[in-house]
Amino acid sequence: MAIQIYTFKITYADCDNRIWRTAAVSSNYTLAELGYMVLATFDTMAYHLFEMKYRDTTYFLAEEDFEDLPYEEDEKCDLLKHYKIGKLGMNIGDTIEMIYDFGCEQVFNIELLEIGDMPRGYGRAYPKILDGAGRGIVDDMPAYELLEAIKKTDADGHSEIFYSSIGFDKVPEWNYRKYDINTDNCLLKGTIDRIRDGYEDCEHNI
Template sequence: MATQVYTFKITYADCDNRIWRTAAVSSNYTLAELGYMVLATFDTMAYHLFEMKYKNVTFSLIEEDFEDLLYDKDEAYDLMYSYKIGSRRLDLKVGDVIEMTYDLGCDQTFIIELLEISDMPRGHGHAYPKILDGAGRGIVDDVPAFELLEAIKKTDEDGHSEIYYSSSCSNNAPEWDYRNYRVDWDNALLKGIIERIRDGYENYEDDEY
């Protein structure tokens, strides 16, 4: 099957549609890689577990993650690495929604809706993943959506969120301002950040945690 481009609308849930992205990825991308891209473009520290749910299947990064899930006879479990976005097994169709939860204790949720499937332009495979549009600087780790929404409203009112955050774990973290998002800057850094996140999840050492 020829490689295609899948375009998704990714919205940070329960935050009044203030933080979102439209992103295009190759059909050869796995669900795990889609997850890494979400964590990268939404400026996370990428140090929590995440899972995806689609059509009554819960997808995790490693089999050990299944041990922490409550058993439900009506729900199946599988690995993100085993499914490419464009695979017939996954059978994604326009309008379908994947729910991704990052930080299972804080329940920071992303709604990933498939908007379009198109042919990959010849010779353009390296152009993806790519952020096409978006709003909102990103999320703040360990801060639930309802608190982040309050910080957004406070920023709108007086220009200050009173949240200091940096995904690079800087000691001099700047004040978080959701208005400070530029898609060109995001794309310039996106692939490098994805590779760092991939390495963190796939090549970590147990004794580091």
């Protein structure tokens, strides 16, 4: 089958639709790679586990991730890296739920908007962020707290939250309004590679 482009609307749940992306990825992308892209574009530190739920199956990064979790014996579980997006049989409007950080449960809803043909010679152009709003999320902060910070920023221009996903000597004040799609796309592939290496190196060392 020819490679296709899957376009998703990715929304950070329970935050009043203030933080979202429209992203296009190759049908050859695995669910794991889709997850790395989400963590990259939403400016996370990518140091928590994550899982995805689609239809009646929960997908994890590694078998060790779900051996001790309280899932029902008859619940279907599988590995994120085993499934390419184009092999899931998704239909327009279908949604994948991604949960990052099982303790805080930061949730992303990933809705399929469109499936199109990959233009010849354009494979390296993807993944690509097509549109978006909101600088990203803050690790270890639930959505309802982040929404309060957004409302405070709208009201007086300051969130009083200091956060950086990559670390600085002087950490900047978080401002959800400062999202730059061009910078995001310039950094996206390199950030995805870094996140992939972090998760998969940890998996190999278990």
